[in-house]
Amino acid sequence: MTSTVLTTAQPGADAPRPTLGERIAPQIQRRGALAVLVLVVVIASATSDTFATWSNVSSILGNNAFVWLLALGMTFVIITGGIDLSVGSMYALGGVLGAYGSTHGTWLAVLLPLAVGAAWGTIQGLLVARARMAPFIVTLVGLLGLRGLMQAITDEGATTYLVPRHSAFRSLGAGTWIPVLIVAVFFALGALLLTRTRFGATLTAMGGNENAALLLGLPVARAKVLVYLLSGTLAAAAGALGGARLGSGVTTIGIGYELTAIASVVIGGTLLTGGSGSVSGTVSGVLLLAVIHNLIDHYFSQYGSAFTDTVNGAFLAVVVLMQTLLSRTQQLE
Amino acid sequence: MVQQDLDTPGDFVLEVAGANKTFAGVHALRGVDFALRPAEVHALIGENGAGKSTLIKVMTGVYRPDSGTVRLAGRARDFRNPLEAQAAGISTIYQEVNLVPLMSIARNLYLGREPRRFGLVDVARMNREATEVLGRYGVHVDVTRPLRSLGLGAQQMVALARAVQIDARVVIMDEPTSSLEPREVDTLFSVIRDLKEQGIAVVYVSHRLDELYAVCDRVTVMRDGAVVHTGALAELQRLRLVSLMLGREMSTVREKGTTAFDTERHERREGQPTLRATNLSVRHRVHDVSLDVHPGEVVGLGGLLGAGRSETAKAIVGALATDGGTVEIEGRAMHRRSPAAAIRAGVVMLAEDRKTEGIIPNLSVRENISLAALPRLSRAGLVSQAKQDEITTFFMKRLRIKASSPDQKVSDLSGGNQQKVLLARWLCLNPKVLLLDEPTRGIDVGAKAEVQALIDELAGDGLGVLLISSDLEELIEGSDRVVILKDGRVVGHLADEEVTEEGLLDALATAPEEAEGEATVPGSSGETPVAAATEPAAPSEPAPVKENQR
Numbered sequence: 001m002t003s004t005v006l007t008t009a010q011p012g013a014d015a016p017r018p019t020l021g022e023r024i025a026p027q028i029q030r031r032g033a034l035a036v037l038v039l040v041v042v043i044a045s046a047t048s049d050t051f052a053t054w055s056n057v058s059s060i061l062g063n064n065a066f067v068w069l070l071a072l073g074m075t076f077v078i079i080t081g082g083i084d085l086s087v088g089s090m091y092a093l094g095g096v097l098g099a100y101g102s103t104h105g106t107w108l109a110v111l112l113p114l115a116v117g118a119a120w121g122t123i124q125g126l127l128v129a130r131a132r133m134a135p136f137i138v139t140l141v142g143l144l145g146l147r148g149l150m151q152a153i154t155d156e157g158a159t160t161y162l163v164p165r166h167s168a169f170r171s172l173g174a175g176t177w178i179p180v181l182i183v184a185v186f187f188a189l190g191a192l193l194l195t196r197t198r199f200g201a202t203l204t205a206m207g208g209n210e211n212a213a214l215l216l217g218l219p220v221a222r223a224k225v226l227v228y229l230l231s232g233t234l235a236a237a238a239g240a241l242g243g244a245r246l247g248s249g250v251t252t253i254g255i256g257y258e259l260t261a262i263a264s265v266v267i268g269g270t271l272l273t274g275g276s277g278s279v280s281g282t283v284s285g286v287l288l289l290a291v292i293h294n295l296i297d298h299y300f301s302q303y304g305s306a307f308t309d310t311v312n313g314a315f316l317a318v319v320v321l322m323q324t325l326l327s328r329t330q331q332l333e
Numbered sequence: 334m335v336q337q338d339l340d341t342p343g344d345f346v347l348e349v350a351g352a353n354k355t356f357a358g359v360h361a362l363r364g365v366d367f368a369l370r371p372a373e374v375h376a377l378i379g380e381n382g383a384g385k386s387t388l389i390k391v392m393t394g395v396y397r398p399d400s401g402t403v404r405l406a407g408r409a410r411d412f413r414n415p416l417e418a419q420a421a422g423i424s425t426i427y428q429e430v431n432l433v434p435l436m437s438i439a440r441n442l443y444l445g446r447e448p449r450r451f452g453l454v455d456v457a458r459m460n461r462e463a464t465e466v467l468g469r470y471g472v473h474v475d476v477t478r479p480l481r482s483l484g485l486g487a488q489q490m491v492a493l494a495r496a497v498q499i500d501a502r503v504v505i506m507d508e509p510t511s512s513l514e515p516r517e518v519d520t521l522f523s524v525i526r527d528l529k530e531q532g533i534a535v536v537y538v539s540h541r542l543d544e545l546y547a548v549c550d551r552v553t554v555m556r557d558g559a560v561v562h563t564g565a566l567a568e569l570q571r572l573r574l575v576s577l578m579l580g581r582e583m584s585t586v587r588e589k590g591t592t593a594f595d596t597e598r599h600e601r602r603e604g605q606p607t608l609r610a611t612n613l614s615v616r617h618r619v620h621d622v623s624l625d626v627h628p629g630e631v632v633g634l635g636g637l638l639g640a641g642r643s644e645t646a647k648a649i650v651g652a653l654a655t656d657g658g659t660v661e662i663e664g665r666a667m668h669r670r671s672p673a674a675a676i677r678a679g680v681v682m683l684a685e686d687r688k689t690e691g692i693i694p695n696l697s698v699r700e701n702i703s704l705a706a707l708p709r710l711s712r713a714g715l716v717s718q719a720k721q722d723e724i725t726t727f728f729m730k731r732l733r734i735k736a737s738s739p740d741q742k743v744s745d746l747s748g749g750n751q752q753k754v755l756l757a758r759w760l761c762l763n764p765k766v767l768l769l770d771e772p773t774r775g776i777d778v779g780a781k782a783e784v785q786a787l788i789d790e791l792a793g794d795g796l797g798v799l800l801i802s803s804d805l806e807e808l809i810e811g812s813d814r815v816v817i818l819k820d821g822r823v824v825g826h827l828a829d830e831e832v833t834e835e836g837l838l839d840a841l842a843t844a845p846e847e848a849e850g851e852a853t854v855p856g857s858s859g860e861t862p863v864a865a866a867t868e869p870a871a872p873s874e875p876a877p878v879k880e881n882q883r
């Protein structure tokens with residue numbers, strides 16, 4: 001790299017020297033979740049005998065990994081300034097479709113959920129990009145409609161599709177390593193997509209200033225359709241893989257998962273208003289929430305799961321408050 | 334009047350012929366012809382609403398004309414979006430920097446055409462090249478930092494570098510200097526000269542006459558959606574240029590105007606001014622503007638578009654954060670500067686843009702009128718319906734607002750009546766000073782006359798009025814005195830008999846050496862203005878800037 005960073009020494013450069021706050025603020029926004037994660041893990045490992053054991057770690061990873069794919073898709077959507085509330089329902093539907101498909105063969109078990117996820121994602125994307133409907137409403141329709149669809153194909157939950165015992169599909173969700181590996185590959189590809197492709201740059205640009213992105217000649221409408229397509233497909237895939245792990249299409253899961261996904265993304269430093277964020281931040285976000293969840297289960301099990309959600313909520317509030325304060329520090333003028 | 338171009342069509346790099354464009358019944362372009370030669374800098378000028386922006390958007394693919402053609406290098410083109418126009422070699426720099434502030438400087442420079450390797454964006458190369466390219470524009474910064482960490486001027490340079498990078502044959506600059514410091518303007522001008530040498534044509538939109546004469550070869554003047562003049566700029570005198578823009582012939586100033594003003598109806602009351610603004614400064618926009626308004630007096634604020642008239646008014650009411658200066662109401666300094674504080678002190682402003690800054694379309698006439706007065710109409714947090722009705726009826730009668738009932742939705746009213754509703758909203762606060770920003774723009778002739786007569790009446794009642802109007806006649810006939818702004822500075826005062834069209838046109842067209850200030854011409858010594866521009870940042874200034882002033 002021959003490029004040197006000539007900073008603001010010469011009077012003309014019109015780049016005011018950043019203050020300490022201005023330099024640190026973006027770092028906190030990006031890496032804050034990671035720092036807190038490391039802190040929590042260190043403290044938990046030191047104070048608890050059971051936290052840092054393999055059985056605990058593998059249960060944190062193995063049981064949650066697929067759900068994190070929702071947060072991956074959500075990262076892209078939120079970076080464009082949108083939101084996708086349908087992913088929780090799509091997750092449940094994906095599981096049911098995967099289990100149903102697996103009774104007809106492994107290929108169908110994989111392809112059926114992906115096709116449905118992609119199709120519904122595309123519809124949502126078209127409604128947002130072409131019909132200019134609010135993402136919140138469009139995907140709320142998805143949240144309600146997809147769950148209804150799932151109820152319909154399972155006869156309101158009366159019919160449970162089981163994944164055949166020796167199906168190759170089942171092995172996709174087995175153990176700890178396979179799920180973690182699959183999800184890791186997805187996240188790595190996602191990070192590449194966001195930071196190293198023109199599509200990724202378009203997503204960030206339109207979230208930061210949609211009008212400018214249009215005037216700069218970026219394919220905004222197409223990117224919008226694609227981002228909902230991506231989110232829907234990822235959610236359906238996550239559901240199918242979850243179904244493979246559980247061995248059946250469970251109809252009662254997935255409720256509120258979209259909110260957890262949003263929370264992880266925001267905790268990971270992605271701006272809820274769009275325009276800035278990272279996949280690596282979302283990794284920290286999902287891990288942090290999972291670890292905290294695990295700790296609460298461990299220490300406060302007598303209070304029940306309501307307590308977990310309260311902590312999650314409080315956490316989210318603190319993170320958003322921090323983001324607001326940080327972005328104010330960075331604001332010039 | 335329109336000068337003939339002797340060239341044949343093939344000599345033009347970009348040509349618009351017979352372009353028409355209508356928005357909701359409003360003719361934004363009427364048969365516009367515009368032609369651009371290679372390697373020329375072509376000034377495109379006109380007042381607000383003249384159709385410049387629409388013409389630019391037609392050329393850049395943002396709008397498609399209803400009829401007429403756009404030809405690039407002799408070939409008819411039909412751009413469906415900005416992307417297609419860019420790909421064809423037309424790039425644009427917008428007045429408001431249209432980039433993505435949160436993304437890195439290098440990203441902004443290369444968005445949509447990043448260098449790639451194996452299908453992936455080559456970030457290292459992008460950053461390296463960005464550093465190099467920007468260096469040529471005098472911007473030496475860490476290109477991985479977010480764009481918003483740069484000052485506005487440097488951001489504009491990034492936009493410029495971007496526009497030029499994409500193998501442009503035509504570069505359109507829409508008021509590129511509005512946020513630049515004088516030194517940055519020099520850089521811009523040298524870039525423009527480079528472009529010229531490379532054979533690239535530049536369309537240059539600006540309201541700063543000095544700049545136009547410094548860089549432009551030819552000029553096209555637009556007014557009311559039509560082209561009124563095209564020709565070499567050097568042959569056109571400033572005064573003539575201004576009169577073309579404003580549509581006034583100096584020789585044919587009418588003896589008696591067509592407005593409903595009658596300044597005899599009110600007279601200035603001597604003594605303490607109700608409003609006194611001293612040395613108001615707003616970064617890049619307003620520099621050391623001082624003015625006062627006495628009770629019973631209408632003071633006009635004159636100047637071309639972009640002279641800082643609206644900004645001055647907004648700075649007075651605290652709607653725009655100031656870098657310095659004081660505002661006194663009846664001798665009492667306003668310490669807290671916000672619209673709410675201004676209202677309490679008795680200063681209200683009728684904003685220029687009715688739709689976005691004024692009416693709340695889905696509320697009724699009554700609600701729109703009583704909105705600002707609600708705190709005064711309520712007791713223990715409950716709004717007194719009776720008082721609300723009383724005020725509404727009073728003002729509907731007083732201002733002759735034509736509505737079927739106080740419950741009619743304000744969006745159903747005509748523009749003139751909407752404007753009166755807004756006026757009523759402020760009048761029911763019993764203000765001492767009324768700032769009117771283009772009070773009659775976009776309303777029909779009858780309503781215009783009524784609003785004008787109303788302004789007289791209000792001044793007659795002892796109100797101080799500050800009037801901003803691009804309608805020259807309105808300004809001249811409505812004002813007792815006129816303060817003339819240019820590039821954010823006061824450049825002249827007209828009082829009594831001097832308040833004439835000639836006086837105003839003269840002052841507006843004044844060359845830079847006559848009107849002190851103005852350092853935007855490269856080569857001219859810029860010492861004094863530079864000092865003036867940096868003055869607001871001086872630490873000795875009190876800091877009236879509050880964060881809640883937006």
